[in-house]
Amino acid sequence: MLQFKVDTDTCIQCGECAKDCPYMVIEMGEDGFPRAIADREGQCIQCQHCMTICKPGSLSILGKDPADSLPLKGNLPSQQQMETLVMGRRSVRRYKDEPVDSDVIARMLEISAHAPTGVNNRGVLFTVVDDAEVMTKVRTRTMEGLGLAVREGKLPEGLEFMADFVRLWEDKGVDVLFRGAPHLLVASSPKSGPCPDVDCHIAMTNFELLAASMGLGALWDGLFKWALTMILPDLMKDLGIPEDHKVGYAMVFGKPAVKYHRTVQRSDAKVNRVTAI
Structure with missing residues (x-):
């Protein structure tokens, strides 16, 4: 059971959930609201893309409450922070x-x-x-x-x-x-x-x-x-x-018994850049 539910009071009928479903399990109904296609429910891989892409949080699937998800806006690390972490x-x-x-x-x-x-x-x-x-x-x-x-x-x-x-x-x-x-x-x-x-x-x-x-x-x-x-x-x-x-x-x-203070410096990325084919 997908437990696919839509709050029609808050849904803005943008269709993003249907567009983003990788296995085309969702379609926009005649009433303008998204719905799961009955004979395709078995194709769902439970990725929850539909719930995460819904801006107003109107869509629920697999019994998940979108309000329990962490909001991405304002909570993601900056590019510089990610670069520093990786390096x-x-x-x-x-x-x-x-x-x-x-x-x-x-x-x-x-x-x-x-x-x-x-x-x-x-x-x-x-x-x-x-x-x-x-x-x-x-x-x-x-x-x-x-x-x-x-x-x-x-x-x-x-x-x-x-x-x-x-x-x-x-x-x-x-x-x-x-x-x-x-x-x-x-x-x-x-x-x-x-x-x-x-x-x-x-x-x-x-x-x-x-x-x-x-x-x-x-x-x-x-x-x-x-x-x-x-x-x-x-x-x-x-x-x-x-x-x-x-x-x-x-x-x-x-817990490390050593402390590093800076990133290393490397410029040897192996890149095969395709410019024509």
Whole structure:
């Protein structure tokens, strides 16, 4: 049920909702008001474009009240603020030994889930470790599992360098894989989806930028992703990641023990500008 409703007292009959519906589920009725086309309701991908484009807030769908949405006017960051955020985010490899409040993490994940996904499938699953004791166990299990793989000669081809990280951990307590971060985030999505890898990457990018805006640090953790998906399948199962999911990426995050003061300077954008075809 789309629960498509229009307040005819406030609707200005502009037709923007019908024009913007990506799957042409909405049409303007003979009375001048929008309506859902009965035999096309099954085509709706629940993107809510119709509700967000309605200027007076006259349209409701899926039981959503437009009054509960955040207004965009006056609330968006300036171009300069976005430029600074994008250029100023850093890969953080030094963390304070203190957790981020679980309610803050929950809110970050809720916001990050607004990332676009293929055909709006919204299949990304965030597997998060927000408990310090659990994070310690994950770190220990990972390094013990890698150590066993090293001793049994079972490191996959191309990942032989993992043995160096195991030695650093066992001999000096140096945590190369997790960098001592208090939290871990793994994004996965059903393998049957249209683009599981891309969906996860976009969602994680949202999370990283949101973390940077809040003064938190994050690090894309390809080392742990390789360890998890190529060496430690039992750990992936214990983390509760479904078997029919593809792990897009992993990330560690927390309160940084380092402070950066300015953006880097780069002018090496690779651009292929098409001027004729």
